[in-house]
Amino acid sequence: MSRRPSVAEQFHEGTKYREDQSFPPAPDLEAQPSPYKDFHCERPIDLVPDLPFERFPLGPAPYQEPRDAALLPPLVGRLSRVLFHTYGVTGVQEVPGGHHLFRAAPSAGALYPAELYVVPGPDSGLEEGLYDYAVHRHQLVPVFEGPFFDEVARASFSTPAFEAADALILLTGVFRRSSWRYHDRAYRRILLDCGHVLGNLSLAARAEGWRVAPTPAFEDGALSRLLFLDEREEGLLVVAPLVPESAVDAGGALLGPVRRSPATSGVVPVGESLLHAIHRSSRIERDEPVYAPEAPEWPPEEEQECQPPVPLGPTHPGLGGSFSETVIQRRSTRAFTGETVPREALARILDHGHRAASPGPVRLLQAPEQLAVHLIVLRVPGLTPGVYRYLPDTHEVLLVRSGDFHREIGHCALGQGLASEAAAVVVHSADLRAAIDAYGDRAYRYLHLDAGVIGQYLNLAAVDLGVGVSGIAGFFDDSVNRLLRLPESHAILYLTTLGSPAPFSES
Ligand SMILES: Cc1cc2nc3c(=O)[nH]c(=O)nc-3n(C[C@H](O)[C@H](O)[C@H](O)COP(=O)(O)O)c2cc1C
Structure with missing residues (x-):
């Protein structure tokens, strides 16, 4: 029996580009949102001294006093390199009135909707809390204090990866950075962008002796509240524990099964944008694991020329050159x-x-x-x-x-x-x-x-x-x-x- 199209199907259909449709007008350049957050903070953690080269593209970070490396846990140096090779500034273009920053990961339209946060583990030596990666200064900026690690783990179904992890990297999408130009179809590009960032993160972590064991399945509502996210503006998309290689070598699955979101009525309420509708309808509210999902059947290949593969x-196994040089x-x-x-x-x-x-x-x-x-x-x-x-x-x-x-x-x-x-x-x-x-x-x-x-x-x-x-x-x-x-x-x-x-x- 055919079922009614879900919100995701309606979103996909409604955001298709079609030959017979005119494209929306060019966006107002004056109204472009900033591609990064700029939290005010008296004592950010400067990550520049830990980079594997002399000069950060934007010069030394403005910090109050020279950093005393002895006071910081070794985790900071490793996080500095991981964050830089994942999403750091690798190119600067002068533009009228400032500069445009290019990053380690590509981004549709160079709009960089992804935002990275760090939650250090309770034994990491860093004060517990939520930190924002200030990409333009290459700093970690404390945003909130508190036992975030355990709360994030719990709302991410406490997979074994959390027990072993030294820190968590959280990836969100700031919708308007991309929807400013791409309207509802931005949601597709935000997810693709975040996938690119995650690809880099996996290799950057590996270079520092970690493996990422990411989960894009978590209780959205609980985590949005915990992180004080305004869900109309910013959506959490990936939670990525950084697990020491030794824990991975010890064997055993680090991740549980993938989770599904519940069936919804498939109705997009009047006044709700397709972007907000798909983000809402894809939320997970309770634990519904998916074991051994089946691969769908390949569509009929009537036209196939029937030649052997x-x-x-x-x-x-990997790249020939060094990941660091390649990504930079x-x-x-x-x-x-x-x-x-x-x-x-x-x-x-x-x-x-x-x-x-x-x-x-x-x-x-x-x-x-x-x-x-x-x-x-x-x-x-x-x-x-x-x-x-x-x-x-x-x-x-x-x-x-x-x-x-x-x-x-x-x-x-x-x-x-x-x-x-x-x-x-x-x-x-x-x-x-x-x-x-x-x-x-x-x-x-x-x-x-x-x-x-x-x-x-x-x-x-x-x-x-x-x-x-x-x-x-x-x-x-x-x-x-x-x-x-x-x-x-x-x-x-x-x-x-x-x-x-x-x-x-x-x-
Ligand atoms: C999801 C995604 C979609 C993209 N789509 C296009 C595209 O349609 N046309 C294009 O010329 N470049 C496209 N790009 C490349 C971006 O324009 C490019 O990544 C961005 O300008 C930043 O430059 P960089 O990759 O050299 O750092 C895309 C990149 C991503 C990640």
Whole structure:
């Protein structure tokens, strides 16, 4: 029996870009919200002296007195490097009246809706409380004092990761930073952005002897109240315990099952924006674990050219270069030359994107079994141009239909040359209805966060190999479905373009 569309399905349908619709007017530049918080604090903790280089891009942080490192616990130095490599300022562009800060993680429209908070563990040596990561000064700013750690753990279903953790990183989305420009569709981009940040966090933590064991499943209401979040403005999206490697090596699952949100009436009340409706309807209010969720059936491949899967070669455990150097030099490519990218490079990028966040005691992805990965090959010697499906488990590609689709994918990406001039475009999609049946409307968060995490792993591998890369979250949804021959039930989540980077030009 067909059921009425859930709020997540209505949100997805209502935020599609369509060829026959006009785009909303350009945003008022004067009204752009600040991309970071600026809490007033007499005694912030300066994190600059712990960076692995001499000069912080914005100069020394303004602090009252020189920091006495001996008074601070060793955790601070490690947190400094983790936060910097996750979301710190890695580029400064002078603009009229100030400067624009670029970060370690990419962000749709460079609007940086994610905000990072730190909750140190009770034995960390830092005063208990909630601290904001002041990205522009690279400081930790105490916001509230109190036993936050235990409360956050309790409202996150007290998974074993909390018992072992030295500190928690909380990721929120500040809605207006992105909705100012992207309106309700901002929610999709905020989740993708947070996924990118989480991807960085996982690798930055690893470099400091921690593993992140993130959970995007928690009691939203309880945590919003605890953190004094105004839920219309800011939503908690991920709670990420930093667990010492030794605890991970000791074995045992650190995370419990993924949780689902309850079925809702599916009604969006008059006057409520779609953005607020999806955030509300995907809330978790009680413990509803999901054990062994089933992977949805792959849609019928009537058009498939029935060729055997093509193996892409050996798999590798990680990046060739150092994560720190790669993330510091990372920038999204602004234009491709239209030249080819070697097949081996494409294979390594796909490998890193999909295998590095593998299951085990620490799980980065929440609903990977729901994701379908597609590849549009435009300019890769040794691979017939066409639409493929990528099979992460076997690291193989399956030709679905051959052809030169550079015009079609360029059109799908709102005419962006980044797509038509790419060598290949990776597309993540999911059967939204099946995912919602498994996880409730919370699926909408999981799917976009997962696609963002994979997007960041794809990005870093591409930068490491000298291949140009950029995410694309603005596309004509139904046109991508048609190009990939996917049924309407499939939601297109994210596009990652890969190609030969054109030299950067200011003009
Ligand atoms: C979720 C997401 C969506 C993006 N969408 C686009 C896009 O549609 N077109 C584009 O040119 N760049 C896109 N980008 C790249 C951003 O413009 C870029 O990350 C931002 O300008 C910051 O620059 P950086 O990545 O070089 O630090 C996207 C990035 C993310 C994370």
